[in-house]
Amino acid sequence: xxxxxxxxxxxxxxxxxxxxxxxxxxxxxxxxxxxxxxxxxxxxxxxxxxxxxxxxxxxxxxxxxxxxxxxxxxxxxxxxxxxxxxxxxxxxxxxxxxxxxxxxxxxxxxxxxxxxxxxxxxxxxxxxxxxxxxxxxxxxxxxxxxxxxxxxxxxxxxxxxxxxxxxxxxxxxxxxxxxxxxxxxxxxxxxxxxxxxxxxxxxxxxxxxxxxxxxxxxxxxxxxxxxxxxxxxxxxxxxxxxxxxxxxxxxxxxxxxxxxxxxxxxxxxxxxxxxxxxxxxxxxxxxxxxxxxxxxxxxxxxxxxxxxxxxxxxxxxxxx
Amino acid sequence: xxxxxxxxxxxxxxxxxxxxxxxxxxxxxxxxxxxxxxxxxxxxxxxxxxxxxxxxxxxxxxxxxxxxxxxxxxxxxxxxxxxxxxxxxxxxxxxxxxxxxxxxxxxxxxxxxxxxxxxxxxxxxxxxxxxxxxxxxxxxxxxxxxxxxxxxxxxxxxxxxxxxxxxxxxxxxxxxxxxxxxxxxxxxxxxxxxxxxxxxxxxxxxxxxxxxxxxxxxxxxxxxxxxxxxxxxxxxxxxxxxxxxx
Numbered sequence: 166x167x168x169x170x171x172x173x174x175x176x177x178x179x180x181x182x183x184x185x186x187x188x189x190x191x192x193x194x195x196x197x198x199x200x201x202x203x204x205x206x207x208x209x210x211x212x213x214x215x216x217x218x219x220x221x222x223x224x225x226x227x228x229x230x231x232x233x234x235x236x237x238x239x240x241x242x243x244x245x246x247x248x249x250x251x252x253x254x255x256x257x258x259x260x261x262x263x264x265x266x267x268x269x270x271x272x273x274x275x276x277x278x279x280x281x282x283x284x285x286x287x288x289x290x291x292x293x294x295x296x297x298x299x300x301x302x303x304x305x306x307x308x309x310x311x312x313x314x315x316x317x318x319x320x321x322x323x324x325x326x327x328x329x330x331x332x333x334x335x336x337x338x339x340x341x342x343x344x345x346x347x348x349x350x351x352x353x354x355x356x357x358x359x360x361x362x363x364x365x366x367x368x369x370x371x372x373x374x375x376x377x378x379x380x381x382x383x384x385x386x387x388x389x390x391x392x393x394x395x396x397x398x399x400x401x402x403x404x405x406x407x408x409x410x411x412x413x414x415x416x417x418x419x420x421x422x423x424x425x426x427x428x429x430x431x432x433x434x435x436x437x438x439x440x441x442x443x444x445x446x447x448x449x450x451x452x453x454x455x456x457x458x459x460x461x462x463x464x465x466x467x468x469x470x471x472x473x474x475x476x477x478x479x480x481x482x483x484x485x
Numbered sequence: 486x487x488x489x490x491x492x493x494x495x496x497x498x499x500x501x502x503x504x505x506x507x508x509x510x511x512x513x514x515x516x517x518x519x520x521x522x523x524x525x526x527x528x529x530x531x532x533x534x535x536x537x538x539x540x541x542x543x544x545x546x547x548x549x550x551x552x553x554x555x556x557x558x559x560x561x562x563x564x565x566x567x568x569x570x571x572x573x574x575x576x577x578x579x580x581x582x583x584x585x586x587x588x589x590x591x592x593x594x595x596x597x598x599x600x601x602x603x604x605x606x607x608x609x610x611x612x613x614x615x616x617x618x619x620x621x622x623x624x625x626x627x628x629x630x631x632x633x634x635x636x637x638x639x640x641x642x643x644x645x646x647x648x649x650x651x652x653x654x655x656x657x658x659x660x661x662x663x664x665x666x667x668x669x670x671x672x673x674x675x676x677x678x679x680x681x682x683x684x685x686x687x688x689x690x691x692x693x694x695x696x697x698x699x700x701x702x703x704x705x706x707x708x709x710x711x712x713x714x715x716x717x718x719x720x721x722x723x724x725x726x727x728x729x730x731x
Contacts, residue, residue, distance in 0.1 A: 169718045171624055172638035174504065176511045176546040179638035185659070185704050185719050186652070187642040191543035193536055198620035200718075205540060205574065209647075210551035 170199040177207055242266050247320025249291060249333060252351070253308050255280040257298060263325070265291040276307060291329070292336045299341060308345060315348040493559050500549050504639040507549060511542060517560065518545050521567045537571060544570035623714045630706060634676035636699055644699035654689045655697055655704070659722070661687040662705050673709045676702060 168180035171187070178192040180201070190204035246263040250256070255276035260269035267286045272278030280301055286294050295316075302308040316333050320326040330349050337347045500507035511518070522530055522541040530538040548566035552559055587601040628638065646652040661683060662668045668679055678701055684691045694701060707715050 172628065175508050176542040179642045181718065183718060183720055185722055187638060187645045187700065187703065189642045191539050193539045197624055198617050205543060207543060208547050
């Protein structure tokens with residue numbers, strides 16, 4: 166390739182190559198207008214790309230700091246990790262963070278609410294709060310010597326739970342161990358749920374009536390009599406109201422006794438004239454035939470037999 | 486006046502962009518460049534080592550361009566750059582193999598003749614001189630034309646596309662412009678690129694053209710009337726209607 170020298174400087178010359186590039190090259194005593202073959206081209210410094218990560222690096226750093234603060238400080242200190250329940254008689258529950266900070270204090274019964282009323286747990290840890298609560302319980306008279314304080318820790322982290330229980334117990338025993346009893350778990354004052362055992366004897370195995378050695382042939386139909394000791398109680402009748410398969414539906418219709426029937430067959434209530442007691446004459450259905458019969462019966466008592474049952478009847482009716 | 490490192494750094498900073506400041510700086514530090522070269526070749530550059538001195542000056546200029554102020558003092562860096570560049574130069578020369586200087590003495594030392602004297606000189610010196618003068622004149626004119634638009638060859642060289650793809654794009658612009666002489670005329674008159682027409686006609690991104698504006702102006706001007714020698718030199722650029730793109 167030929168280069169045409171266009172311009173000369175002390176340290177370099179500008180040359181034009183045959184493809185139209187203008188280049189800077191070492192000025193090996195060139196003069197303008199020279200055509201040269203080999204040039205020592207200028208090496209330009211590597212162009213630096215604008216670093217794309219630079220504006221982002223600040224953001225990334227900030228995010229890293231936030232993560233550090235969140236996972237290193239906020240989460241262990243300010244998010245609930247487990248709960249510790251103190252039962253004296255007052256029932257109190259402490260919500261704890263992983264680092265034993267008390268985040269919340271809640272009274273689970275009335276005494277518990279009285280116990281924690283006005284108590285400031287802010288920024289205190291589990292040890293301080295449990296001790297102070299026990300002390301308050303003593304002051305308020307809920308707890309006296311020899312009584313039991315039970316501690317229950319619940320958490321999804323069983324290791325943490327066991328450690329907390331152990332430590333809470335040790336802390337309290339160290340301070341109050343001579344006067345009160347510290348117990349882990351729910352108080353045993355409630356009677357334990359008694360277990361009722363119902364003895365169930367297995368049904369006596371019936372001896373096989375016919376140990377048939379051959380293949381078990383199902384009994385033929387004619388063998389299935391409903392009588393005798395081998396009866397299975399199934400008669401094969403469709404719908405009997407008897408026997409073990411009775412469905413309790415008799416299909417009987419209540420007999421229709423006509424319009425005048427009240428459906429109650431009170432056999433004491435005899436409505437005939439012979440036994441014409443007025444005990445049950447409030448029934449108008451029975452009264453009307455009486456009124457119809459009466460004019461016929463009450464013909465003038467022409468016969469002088471002196472027997473006047475109608476009169477009695479009449480009298481009695483009138484008396485009514 | 487005591488020159489401090491701070492002054493040098495400021496001068497170097499100025500020389501990065503201003504070619505005249507760079508020339509001045511190099512002239513000022515010629516002694517330093519020369520001494521660094523002598524340390525390497527262990528003799529005066531005049532004894533057949535002029536090329537090394539030129540390479541050292543180029544290396545100094547490269548060091549000026551690449552220097553970063555917050556990464557140390559300039560002069561030790563320049564010394565290192567000169568030394569590395571000379572080592573590189575020697576390695577490339579060695580790869581070229583059996584090359585002997587035209588100034589190699591012939592036969593015995595008492596002779597005094599040189600190899601150059603034995604080569605028959607068939608060139609017509611008078612004509613060569615005439616051609617050389619014509620070349621120089623045309624380049625001078627071209628340079629003056631560029632100067633009217635505020636450009637120097639140094640600027641154009643700095644602005645020349647170095648990536649092959651970008652160079653091809655600029656070539657497309659050139660090919661299109663050559664097919665539309667009125668566009669070339671407008672460039673010649675105003676020194677401004679008709680960006681929209683060129684971008685639409687050549688399919689080159691406007692941003693690319695803007696980035697290499699100085700180079701495009703220079704190469705388009707070279708294809709206006711009157712620069713036969715330069716155009717003759719650019720023989721690898723296909724004739725106007727050919728539109729071939731290497």
